[in-house]
Amino acid sequence: MKLPTELASYFDVIREKRQNQALLMLAGDFSNDGIYDLITDCFLNNDPVLFGKAIPWLREALKESNCMDNVVRLERDRLEQLSATDPHNRHTKQMLSVLSAETLREQALRTFDEFCSTMSAAEGFTDAQCHENYFFTKLLRIVYDAHCLEQSKLKRFDRAPTRSTSLYQYYQAAGIDLLKKDLQYSKYNLYSITAETELLIGLPCRILDPHQPLQLLIEDTPEHVLELFERLRKDRLIQGLALLASQEALIETDKRIFVTLGFQEIQQPLTLQNLPRQPREEVIHTVVHRSSMPIDGTTIIPSASKFCEPGSDDITWCLITPSSMTFEEIAHVPELFEDCAVTRMIHLEYFVKDGNLYISHIDHEYIFYTHEEFDLRAEDPHQKGNARKRMKTFKIDHSAIPFVLDDSTLFIHTLIQACFDRPHLLMNFLTDMLFSRN
Numbered sequence: 001m002k003l004p005t006e007l008a009s010y011f012d013v014i015r016e017k018r019q020n021q022a023l024l025m026l027a028g029d030f031s032n033d034g035i036y037d038l039i040t041d042c043f044l045n046n047d048p049v050l051f052g053k054a055i056p057w058l059r060e061a062l063k064e065s066n067c068m069d070n071v072v073r074l075e076r077d078r079l080e081q082l083s084a085t086d087p088h089n090r091h092t093k094q095m096l097s098v099l100s101a102e103t104l105r106e107q108a109l110r111t112f113d114e115f116c117s118t119m120s121a122a123e124g125f126t127d128a129q130c131h132e133n134y135f136f137t138k139l140l141r142i143v144y145d146a147h148c149l150e151q152s153k154l155k156r157f158d159r160a161p162t163r164s165t166s167l168y169q170y171y172q173a174a175g176i177d178l179l180k181k182d183l184q185y186s187k188y189n190l191y192s193i194t195a196e197t198e199l200l201i202g203l204p205c206r207i208l209d210p211h212q213p214l215q216l217l218i219e220d221t222p223e224h225v226l227e228l229f230e231r232l233r234k235d236r237l238i239q240g241l242a243l244l245a246s247q248e249a250l251i252e253t254d255k256r257i258f259v260t261l262g263f264q265e266i267q268q269p270l271t272l273q274n275l276p277r278q279p280r281e282e283v284i285h286t287v288v289h290r291s292s293m294p295i296d297g298t299t300i301i302p303s304a305s306k307f308c309e310p311g312s313d314d315i316t317w318c319l320i321t322p323s324s325m326t327f328e329e330i331a332h333v334p335e336l337f338e339d340c341a342v343t344r345m346i347h348l349e350y351f352v353k354d355g356n357l358y359i360s361h362i363d364h365e366y367i368f369y370t371h372e373e374f375d376l377r378a379e380d381p382h383q384k385g386n387a388r389k390r391m392k393t394f395k396i397d398h399s400a401i402p403f404v405l406d407d408s409t410l411f412i413h414t415l416i417q418a419c420f421d422r423p424h425l426l427m428n429f430l431t432d433m434l435f436s437r438n
Helices: 005-026 038-044 046-061 067-085 090-098 101-117 120-124 129-158 166-173 183-188 223-233 372-379 411-419 425-433
Strands: 188-195 198-201 206-209 214-218 238-251 284-290 303-308 315-320 324-330 341-351 357-369 390-398
Touching: 005 038, 005 046, 005 129, 005 238, 038 046, 038 129, 046 129, 067 090, 067 101, 067 129, 101 120, 101 129, 166 238, 166 390, 183 188, 188 390, 198 223, 206 238, 223 238, 223 390, 223 411, 238 324, 303 425, 315 425, 341 372, 341 411, 357 372, 357 411, 411 425
Parallel strands: none
Antiparallel strands: 188 238, 198 206, 206 214, 214 238, 238 390, 284 303, 303 315, 315 324, 324 341, 341 357, 357 390
């Protein structure tokens, strides 16, 4: 179910304005008056388009027999995604267990009653700001959130031409050609982290260039991984680091402002103590190819292996050479676009010193396969994806990172856990690879 283009565009304009206000908050401007989600705020602000066009459209649409079922399905999809992201969230699981058109109505009317009993502004509600219209507002929020999610997916891998971005234009105005100054930006759309660059790690995570000053929102690399990178950078185990950052959302300040949400669960790097354990019988490990080179205690035998769960067609490939490793998730139902299917890959280069493994280069990227290439990829570990240029989210060069850090942090395990949807498929294999060699 989709909002009419006219309505979606109207709410998108308001949403963009609010996003810009949120950026201003990070620069110290707290004039943003949004309290709840956008659609709820439109209700509370007596928005004329909400009541004059959006709700009448929804009333008419709900006359179709399957319309409400579609709205419930959208909400179920959202809750299931939340549950997958945070499997310990009991509230989300409870909402999923009782989700129906009736419970959506009950929740909406209960929230409306709370507004009326706690908000002084509710005393001035118009006739349009009533129980029934708040229920329609609740449904519109579900439809609009689904619209935003779809737009976000479409834009996620759509990197604008480099010279046309706000980031490039900002530096250009400051007399700096970012394409010439930053090789990683010109090749991969990544922003290089130099000795002068500061990582602001928190909510939200940002890159601070103090010379401008300018802050960029970091995309796709979670907080605990950034903290790990920063620690290794300070220990001089990483010499070259580049991160994917927003090229449009610019914060022109050197103020270090973070958002506080109360309780926030922070992931931790993996160690042998907190490593999730997967029963070995629940992972099928198939060696497609293995080198016949001898084991000398310092070398990992080159191989190509496939990992999956019994009864599942989702697989992960692991390709090992004498100097590199490549891990790639191939979902049976991948993230699909009209021209391609998307997979996730971590690639690293390593060396052996005194019997220990060290990483000299590592990156995470999205690979884009034509639909024909993707059909071949499940069985061919060497099939390439050529639908679009690969998109990296981070890149580390000129490093000497131990696979196991001094405090027992499992570096590769931690990155696999952060970047893959099914990291458990590789955990036992990686642990055996590291500790069975000694």
